[in-house]
Amino acid sequence: MKCPWHHLTEIVDTIGGGALEGLSVKAIQTGGPSGGCIPVSAFNTPVDYESLQQLGSIMGSGGLIVMDEQTSMVDVARFFMEFCMEESCGKCVPCRAGTVQLYHLLNKFASRQATSADLVQLEQLCDMVKHTSLCGLGQAAPNPVLSTLKYFREEYLRLIQL
Numbered sequence: 001m002k003c004p005w006h007h008l009t010e011i012v013d014t015i016g017g018g019a020l021e022g023l024s025v026k027a028i029q030t031g032g033p034s035g036g037c038i039p040v041s042a043f044n045t046p047v048d049y050e051s052l053q054q055l056g057s058i059m060g061s062g063g064l065i066v067m068d069e070q071t072s073m074v075d076v077a078r079f080f081m082e083f084c085m086e087e088s089c090g091k092c093v094p095c096r097a098g099t100v101q102l103y104h105l106l107n108k109f110a111s112r113q114a115t116s117a118d119l120v121q122l123e124q125l126c127d128m129v130k131h132t133s134l135c136g137l138g139q140a141a142p143n144p145v146l147s148t149l150k151y152f153r154e155e156y157l158r159l160i161q162l
Contacts, residue, residue, distance in 0.1 A: 009043035016066055023068040027151070029076065031060025033083040034140035036147030037073060056147040058140065073152040074159060077144045078106035084141035095138030098129035102145060109159045116160055123149065 012018060012025060019025045029037045036057030038045070045051045049059050067076065085099035105122045108114040126142035126149075133139045149156060 006046055007044050008038065008047060011047065011064065012043065012066055016064075019066070019068050023070065025066055026069045026071055027067045027073065029057075029065040029067065029080075029144065030063070031058035031143075032063050033080045033087075034058070034137060034143050035060050035063075036143045037067075037076060037151065038147070039151040042151075056143060056150055058143065060140075072110075073148040073155050074106065074109050077148045078103065078110055080144040081106055081141065084137060087137060088141075089135070089137075092132075092134040092138060094129050094132040095135070095141065098125060098133070099138070099141050101125055102129065102142065106145070109156055112159050112161060114156075114160050119156060119160065122156075 008028060012028060025040050025043075027037050027039050028043075029035055030052055036052075036055060038052075038055050038057055042055055045055060052059055067073075081099060081103045085103050088095045088099055090096040102122065102125055105114070105118055105125070108118055109122075122145065126145050130139055130142045130146070133141070
């Protein structure tokens with residue numbers, strides 16, 4: 001059966017009712033804790049596996065979280081990384097240790113103690129965890145970080161200590 005809502009914007013506006021009065025929708029996060037964050041500029045994207053994957057997200061559990069303009073995308077990435085870190089089975093080092101290190105780096109950004117070197121390390125560590133973890137959790141855990149870096153990089157840059 002084909003979904004009657006073909007684009008993300010139709011789901012957010014028609015089913016969800018859009019943002020609260022006086023606020024604007026900034027992004028959505030699809031696919032559960034290891035999904036990605038999608039900016040409002042990409043809401044005309046069709047709702048299918050391939051289209052969401054091209055944006056750096058997944059269909060996953062089918063969940064969709066709508067975030068308004070007041071949402072810190074660094075905090076969103078940190079929240080989902082904390083979940084993935086706690087859910088790691090610990091069997092492989094990339095996921096067991098990598099998610100912990102990603103979480104610590106995201107905390108540095110949130111507390112405005114991160115440097116430019118931390119941004120480079122964050123990106124490199126995401127790549128390592130994504131490509132060397134043994135299971136789907138570890139492979140997808142960096143998605144919230146990678147997608148927020150891709151679409152909301154300026155929020156990370158504003159938090160870097162000069």
